[in-house]
Amino acid sequence: MxxxxxxxxxxxxxxxxxxxxxxxxxxxxxxxxxxxxxxxxxxxxxxxxxxxxxxxxxxxxxxxxxxxxxxxxxSLQSGKLKIACHPAASSIFIPRLLTQFLKGRDDLEVSLIMRSSDVIEDMIASQQYDLGFSETPSPRASIQQSDYNMECVCVLPADDPLTAKSVVTPVDLAGRPMAVLFDEHSTAIQTEAAFRATGTRFTKRFELRTFLPGLQFVSAGACVMVCDMITVYSHILNAPKSTGLAFRRFAPSVSSSVSILTPGYATQSMAGQAFISDLKSAVKGVQDEIEYALDSPWAEVELQIM
Known part of the structure; x- marks a missing residue:
């Protein structure tokens, strides 16, 4: 016809x-x-x-x-990706990674939500979201997880005399006002235990839900802090110069474990698989960049971290 x-x-x-x-x-x-x-x-x-x-x-x-x-x-240009992220990575780290991932994928729809780690765990277990990035939960059959143990970093005012040291200890911080997370958090427990183990006085001035506001307090000279790598890395990406902060190793080591979570009984989409691959590389990149920075004069690695 x-x-x-x-x-x-x-x-x-x-x-x-x-x-x-x-x-x-x-x-x-x-x-x-x-x-x-x-x-x-x-x-x-x-x-x-x-x-x-x-x-x-x-x-x-x-x-x-x-x-x-x-x-x-x-070709990963269309579809939908639902991501749940804990606060430390929600402001800079994950959005920056997503921005790079979405280039040339204009029809790929993304839902990004910030929740606490325990809520993210339940959302992934119930298959409400495709993947989660959170603090490491206890293993359960309904969740597949890739765990990353990340060393915490001591955050000091940029003009603090302790910046002359490559490693800061509880003895160095004896009696100094500290910012820590809430009492039940593993980093707070580990930090206080490190002070007790050396018989050093621990002075808690700020109790926080996330480390991010603590960076402002440290920059103002109100306290010092032992902080997770993701928060430190996100801060450097956002303000690589003139941060008013210095970062040094803390010993004994305080760890902050994070995990990439996916539903245990669901098949991951191709877009989800591709983003997870990028996320795994990015988490490893954070570890490598911060480790390198801690072993080098900080000013020399600003451009690499950017």
């Missing part, structure tokens, strides 16, 4: 003219009515054929759109 003749139709689909005539006859037998009137060797479309053509073109249009959608999905 588009080409106007059997011979033109045969050339268009790469078939012989008798083959196309047979295909039309078979179709008419299947649907139970004639699509063409045959007079003097010519085919004239029936009104039913006109209606049938409209239906077929609508179906073929949907098939073509579906093919394009599948192509975008296979």
């Amino acid at each position: 588009r080409s106007g003749s059997i011979s033109q139709a045969a050339r268009a689909v790469g078939r012989t003219q008798p083959a196309v005539s047979t295909m039309i006859q078979t179709l008419e037998d299947q649907i139970g009515f004639a699509l063409f009137l045959r007079k003097h060797g010519k085919l004239t479309p029936t009104p039913e054929a006109q209606f049938f053509l409209e239906e077929c073109e609508d179906i073929l249009g949907r098939l073509e759109r579906t093919e394009r959608t599948l192509e975008r999905i296979s």
Whole structure:
């Protein structure tokens, strides 16, 4: 009907003219009515054929759109990715990584939500989100997790005399006002235990839910802090120069373990798999960058961290 003749139709689909005539006859037998009137060797479309053509073109249009959608999905350009992230990584680290990941993927929809680590654990276990980035939970069958043990860093005012040291200990901080997370948090427990183990006086001035506001207090000279790597790294990315802060190793080591969480009983989308791969590389990159920075004069590594 588009080409106007059997011979033109045969050339268009790469078939012989008798083959196309047979295909039309078979179709008419299947649907139970004639699509063409045959007079003097010519085919004239029936009104039913006109209606049938409209239906077929609508179906073929949907098939073509579906093919394009599948192509975008296979190239990670289309789909939806739902991510739950704990506060330390939600402001800079994950958004920055997502920005890089989404380049050239304009039709990939992302849902990013910030929640506490215990809430993220339940959201992943119940398959509400595709992946979570949180503090490490206890293992459970409904969650697959990749764990990363990250060393905490001592944060000092930039002009603090202790910046002359490469490693800061509880003895160095005896009686100094400290900012720590809430009492039940593992980093707070480890930090206080390090002071007790050396018989050093621990002075808690600020109790926080996240380390981020503590950076402002340290910069103002109100306290010092033993802080997780993700918060430190995010701060450097956001303000690589003139931060008013210095970062040194703390001994004995205080660890802050983070994990990439995915539902244990669900198949991950291709977009999810690709982003998880990038996230794993980024977490390893944080460790490498901060470790290198702690072993080098800080000013020399600013550009690398940027």
